[in-house]
Amino acid sequence: DVKVTQSSRYLVKRTGEKVFLECVQDMDHENMFWYRQDPGLGLRLIYFSYDVKMKEKGDIPEGYSVSREKKERFSLILESASTNQTSMYLCLSSGGMNTEAFFGQGTRLTVV
Amino acid sequence: KNEVEQSPQNLTAQEGEFITINCSYSVGISALHWLQQHPGGGIVSLFMLSSGKKKHGRLIATINIQEKHSSLHITASHPRDSAVYICAVGRGGGADGLTFGKGTHLIIQP
Numbered sequence: 001d002v003k004v005t006q007s008s009r010y011l012v013k014r015t016g017e018k019v020f021l022e023c024v025q026d027m028d029h030e031n032m033f034w035y036r037q038d039p040g041l042g043l044r045l046i047y048f049s050y051d052v053k054m055k056e057k058g059d060i061p062e063g064y065s066v067s068r069e070k071k072e073r074f075s076l077i078l079e080s081a082s083t084n085q086t087s088m089y090l091c092l093s094s095g096g097m098n099t100e101a102f103f104g105q106g107t108r109l110t111v112v
Numbered sequence: 113k114n115e116v117e118q119s120p121q122n123l124t125a126q127e128g129e130f131i132t133i134n135c136s137y138s139v140g141i142s143a144l145h146w147l148q149q150h151p152g153g154g155i156v157s158l159f160m161l162s163s164g165k166k167k168h169g170r171l172i173a174t175i176n177i178q179e180k181h182s183s184l185h186i187t188a189s190h191p192r193d194s195a196v197y198i199c200a201v202g203r204g205g206g207a208d209g210l211t212f213g214k215g216t217h218l219i220i221q222p
Contacts, residue, residue: 045209
């Protein structure tokens with residue numbers, strides 16, 4: 001079974017804290033993505049990576065950064081969490097064009 | 113205008129009914145995905161298709177590339193089918209990920 005694992009299901013953080021969301025996949029996929037999902041807005045791409053140490057901005061990168069030091073792990077970093085970053089965060093892993101997409105179980109982050 | 117449009121946004125039906133959810137897209141794609149998300153749950157891939165039709169159990173997905181349209185059908189619907197169904201398109205190249213519709217919230221009443 002393909003596994004895309006996110007480090008936490010639920011997370012509560014305070015405004016201004018540095019937050020790390022981790023995503024690990026065991027399929028040797030090159031492409032990994034971070035999305036946030038909000039009611040009425042659907043899924044929006046934050047950052048993606050197509051190789052180790054490579055990263056590209058998605059549609060809403062402001063307030064976020066990412067790290068991909070190893071192929072299997074893609075981390076999303078909130079440098080200084082704000083309440084408008086309260087959301088469901090989803091990691092996606094893909095082997096490339098025309099291949100199936102695999103999601104992590106999601107992390108529901110609340111910033112208070 | 114969104115690149116991926118789904119209809120309806122919300123759908124409530126009785127158990128046993130035949131369900132159709134539609135997806136239209138306005139860009140060239142390499143593949144189209146249908147995804148399912150149960151309340152409070154993660155997202156699961158149901159189908160990936162680039163032409164024709166696929167069937168898995170009571171679920172059927174079709175795509176018409178010329179018309180840029182796809183449908184997801186559920187036969188003999190059941191309350192456990194209640195979920196959000198999301199259409200997503202791959203633009204090719206893999207690295208640019210998927211573009212998502214906003215989802216269809218389906219409720220099947222017993």
